[in-house]
Amino acid sequence: MTKMVVFDMDGTIANLYGVENWLEYIHNEDPYPYKVAECLYDPVELLTVVNELKANGWKIAITSWLAKGGSKEYNAKVRQAKIEWLSIFPYDEIHIVKYGTTKANCTRGKADFQILVDDNEMVRNSWNLGGTIDANKNILKELRKLLDF
Numbered sequence: 001m002t003k004m005v006v007f008d009m010d011g012t013i014a015n016l017y018g019v020e021n022w023l024e025y026i027h028n029e030d031p032y033p034y035k036v037a038e039c040l041y042d043p044v045e046l047l048t049v050v051n052e053l054k055a056n057g058w059k060i061a062i063t064s065w066l067a068k069g070g071s072k073e074y075n076a077k078v079r080q081a082k083i084e085w086l087s088i089f090p091y092d093e094i095h096i097v098k099y100g101t102t103k104a105n106c107t108r109g110k111a112d113f114q115i116l117v118d119d120n121e122m123v124r125n126s127w128n129l130g131g132t133i134d135a136n137k138n139i140l141k142e143l144r145k146l147l148d149f
């Protein structure tokens, strides 16, 4: 059985909403908050568990929405900022997609069992490829549980 963990970014691993005036920047189509968002976890701890998952046979994906209502130009800047933010994150595949995209459609068929890690309840509820982890709680503990899976 092939297995995959799919990570959201904003509010899940990247503290976008912790950047002061983040929404104003986005409305002004400034990619600044995507560039300076801090990691919500100790990066060493997060990268350690992700690498352990990989060593245990999990594929790692990122599926992240672009800003709501972003222009083509802004979307390109945000995509670039997100890829740079993830520079040392060991993902196998990445989907930076239009706001509101059904996330399951991005990785459907890529693994038999897929766990989505996401802070958005509506997105988690629409996930039908395996299981979900609620990123409003500490995800490290839940990710470590997958090591025994």
Ligand SMILES: [Mg+2]
Pocket (backbone or CB within 6 Å): 008, 009, 010, 011, 012, 118, 119, 120
């Ligand atoms: Mg999110």
